[in-house]
Structures are given as structure tokens and as C-alpha cells.
Amino acid sequence: MNIEGHIDELRAQFPVIKRYTYLNHAAVGPLPQRVLDEVSRINQDKGYSGGLHWMDWEEEAEETRKIIARLINAHPEEIAFVQNTSVGLSIIANGLNWEKTDNIVINDLEFPSNLFPWQIQAKRHRLVTKTVQNRNEKLAMEDFEEKIDRHTKIVAVSHVQFSNGFKVDLQRLSKLAHENGGYVITDAVQSLGQMPIDVKKLDVDFLATSGYKWLLSPIATGFLYIKKDLIDEIEPSIVGYRTDENYHEYSYRTINPAKNARRFEHGQINFPGIAGMRAAIEILESFGIHNIERRIRELVDRLIIGISELKGLKVLSSLKPEHRNGIVKVGGLESPDEVVTKLKEDNIVISSRAGGLRISPHFYNTEGEIKQLLDALSFLTQS
Ligand SMILES: Cc1ncc(COP(=O)(O)O)c(C=O)c1O
Structure with missing residues (x-):
């Protein structure tokens, strides 16, 4: 099934989106409604x-x-x-x-x-x-x-x-x-x-x-x-x-x-x-695991470009196609933990690991959510 063509239907299955911009699947994935049922x-x-x-x-x-x-x-x-x-x-x-x-x-x-x-x-x-x-x-x-x-x-x-x-x-x-x-x-x-x-x-x-x-x-x-x-x-x-x-x-x-x-x-x-x-x-x-991988890659591409435009921040994950995927580590922050806590106040959920931010979107996330994170990061780190 085409993900972009069914995105509303797909997202409706995820109660987590009602409150959070959830970009933390490398930590804990949320449960779709059908799984809860x-x-x-x-x-x-x-x-x-x-x-x-x-x-x-x-x-x-x-x-x-x-x-x-x-x-x-x-x-x-x-x-x-x-x-x-x-x-x-x-x-x-x-x-x-x-x-x-x-x-x-x-x-x-x-x-x-x-x-x-x-x-x-x-x-x-x-x-x-x-x-x-x-x-x-x-x-x-x-x-x-x-x-x-x-x-x-x-x-x-x-x-x-x-x-x-x-x-x-x-x-x-x-x-x-x-x-x-x-x-x-x-x-x-x-x-x-x-x-x-x-x-x-x-x-x-x-x-x-x-x-x-x-x-x-x-x-x-x-x-x-x-x-x-x-x-x-x-x-x-x-x-x-x-x-x-x-x-x-x-x-x-x-x-x-x-x-x-x-x-x-x-x-x-x-x-x-x-x-x-x-x-x-x-x-x-039902969405196809190849489609899921492609969709995550598109979201990550958007994220990587956005991070590169933020002064002082740097993607530390390998950018080589054969090594990269839905987990992106970002460095260049004085206190990643503090940034994670501040983002949480805005209901944006990511993690900090090994001295950097760890951002991990899944296939039901949107470019809009990536932009929301980038805007928040810009506000927290560039001001
Ligand atoms: C690579 C890796 N292995 C294992 C785990 C956790 O192990 P378990 O599935 O036994 O809870 C994690 C949790 O973050 C992990 O990142």
C-alpha cells in the first residue's frame, strides 16, 4: 500500500500522535490502536x-x-x-x-x-x-x-x-x-x-x-x-x-x-x-517493508538537510547510503540532555545518546513533524 496516499488513514492508527511529535523509535515504539485491541x-x-x-x-x-x-x-x-x-x-x-x-x-x-x-x-x-x-x-x-x-x-x-x-x-x-x-x-x-x-x-x-x-x-x-x-x-x-x-x-x-x-x-x-x-x-x-524503508529515508533526508542548515549542529551518523537509516545522531550541542528536556515541554520526543541527540522517525511520521523539530531546534540552539 502506498504510504503517502494513505497517510491520514495510517496516522489515525497511532494514538501517540494526538499529543506528541514522536521521533523516538530507537528507544520505544508506540503501539498502533489495532495492537492495543x-x-x-x-x-x-x-x-x-x-x-x-x-x-x-x-x-x-x-x-x-x-x-x-x-x-x-x-x-x-x-x-x-x-x-x-x-x-x-x-x-x-x-x-x-x-x-x-x-x-x-x-x-x-x-x-x-x-x-x-x-x-x-x-x-x-x-x-x-x-x-x-x-x-x-x-x-x-x-x-x-x-x-x-x-x-x-x-x-x-x-x-x-x-x-x-x-x-x-x-x-x-x-x-x-x-x-x-x-x-x-x-x-x-x-x-x-x-x-x-x-x-x-x-x-x-x-x-x-x-x-x-x-x-x-x-x-x-x-x-x-x-x-x-x-x-x-x-x-x-x-x-x-x-x-x-x-x-x-x-x-x-x-x-x-x-x-x-x-x-x-x-x-x-x-x-x-x-x-x-x-x-x-x-x-x-500491509504498507510493505521496502516502502517503509524508503519513506523513512525520505524523512531522514529532510532531517539531515535541515540539521546542516543549523549553525553549529552536525550530523554524526554515517551519511553513506549503505550505513544510514532511521537513526540520526546530531552533535555540536553543549547539553543534549537539556535540549531533549526542553523539546519534551513542546511535546516533541527524541533521545540523547553518547553525547548527541538521537532522532529516529518511523514511516507514519511526516515532513511537517520533521520541520517542527527543526524549528524547535533552531529556536533552542540558535537564539
Ligand atoms: C541494540 C540494542 N540491543 C538491545 C536493547 C535492549 O535489549 P532488550 O530487547 O533485551 O530489552 C536495546 C535497547 O535500547 C538496543 O538498542
Whole structure:
């Protein structure tokens, strides 16, 4: 569906716009009305009928699993529902079969959720951690080339960096890691929902994400993708009845982990949240994820031009087409926190990160809203 041609209809689905110019999707995405309704539908059902419709919720969750798989070009068997990105990353970190000589490649721009699980393993198994240092807030492929060797078990990297939106070339990184016999795990929480992701094309081995940012889904929804051939290699570290092949069989027995990614789900899943996530993905898909990426790019183009016209302000995110997206970091301010607070007084919502402003519009935002932010920034910084 054409976004510009349906913008009023689209925006009507977002209660957040009633009060806010919301340009903060790298922090927390708001929920569309249909998502709110879906979460409420399952909660109401539980309120009025307890667990009578449990199996219906299970079936609905399986539908959502298929929709998630379609979104990233995976197979439903490769998807596990998890509570958030951190849990997904930790499941892989805890479940890999570590050997004494293994090393782990991380980088110094990562969000802590994609550092701590690896640091814990490194400590537990006395492994070497190799850290790619950023160059002027960018990650260079040659630095990964230098760090990755035939002892690299895994390269852990965000698809898009949280602080400045730097997007890494996952396809090249996967090739590099695989040539050395290693794996790639990506944290996709800052990319999924704002751009197409094809796990087969990128050839990543694992992908973890939450739904609450760009995916416009409820808090505590997320999933973990595991390449089919690797499911067996990852030992389930948190286990429960859902881990088992026959998860509706409650009798005394020895565990027989499911052959598919459900083995990583352990206990009860978040049915209301998952119903909401399905609605959110359906909205994104109805407009087309390529159209969403294009629309965000247009808004960001407008923003970048506007920032360049403001004295003293500077876009610090990479402007190269292959690295940029809906997260724009702006520097040159004495006190970014103060600016964020002042903007909030005008109901304009952005964040400050790593010494700059972080602005992150989504596809339902408008050029008018970008202009509103630029006008406010002009007033706050140029007077
Ligand atoms: C890159 C990245 N990973 C992870 C998270 C949060 O982790 P979780 O999804 O486990 O809450 C954030 C939150 O800002 C993030 O930016």
C-alpha cells in the first residue's frame, strides 16, 4: 500500500500522535490502536473465560510464528518466542559448545545486552574476547578482518548500532566468519521494522530481537532466529515443559528437546503480546517493508538537510547510503540532555545518546513533524 496516499488513514492508527511529535523509535515504539485491541482481546478472554481458549491462543501464536518467519525469510521451525533481545542473545551464548581455544569478537559500540552474555561466557570458559574498536563511531570491515581468525567461535554485532544508527554489512561479515569456521549472531532490535531483513541472504546464523521498538509491538515480545542446521548444536540452557518434543504431555519422563526452535521457549509464552506483535507486523506488511524503508529515508533526508542548515549542529551518523537509516545522531550541542528536556515541554520526543541527540522517525511520521523539530531546534540552539 502506498504510504503517502494513505497517510491520514495510517496516522489515525497511532494514538501517540494526538499529543506528541514522536521521533523516538530507537528507544520505544508506540503501539498502533489495532495492537492495543489485540492485546486487550486476549486479556479480556482470559478475564472472562480463564484458560478455556488456551489452545486457540496456541494456534494464534503458531500463526504469528509463521508471520515472523515470512518477515525475515526464515522457516517457522527456526523461530523461538523470547521475552526480549537479551534473552535471545543469552540463549545462544549459554548454549554454544565452548572450547578452550575459542575466541569471541565483539565491538566497542554495542549495547550492553550484546556484550554481557559474551563476557560472562569468556569468564566462565576462560575465552579470549576480541574487541573491534570504532573509528570515529564507525565499524570498519578491515578491523573485523583483523580480529576474526580460525579460533573465532562467534561474532556478535548489532545490525544497526543503537547510538548512531551505523549499519554493518552483515552479508560480508557472515562470509568472513564462515570462512574461518565461526558463526555470526546479530541483534536486530534497531533494524527490524524499519528495513527489510532476509536472514538467508545475510546468511547470519542467529538473530535476536525485541518487538517494542521499530516493530511497534508490545513490551516483552521478541524472538530468536536460529539457522535450522544449528538448532541441534545449541544446548537449551533454560528448560521447561515447552522445551520438550511432546510439550502437551505432562507425565514423568526424560526430556526429549523439540527438534525445532521451540526447544528454547521453556515455559509459558506471552499470548497477549504475541497477538499484538502479529497485528503490528501485519500493519507493517500491509504498507510493505521496502516502502517503509524508503519513506523513512525520505524523512531522514529532510532531517539531515535541515540539521546542516543549523549553525553549529552536525550530523554524526554515517551519511553513506549503505550505513544510514532511521537513526540520526546530531552533535555540536553543549547539553543534549537539556535540549531533549526542553523539546519534551513542546511535546516533541527524541533521545540523547553518547553525547548527541538521537532522532529516529518511523514511516507514519511526516515532513511537517520533521520541520517542527527543526524549528524547535533552531529556536533552542540558535537564539
Ligand atoms: C541494540 C540494542 N540491543 C538491545 C536493547 C535492549 O535489549 P532488550 O530487547 O533485551 O530489552 C536495546 C535497547 O535500547 C538496543 O538498542
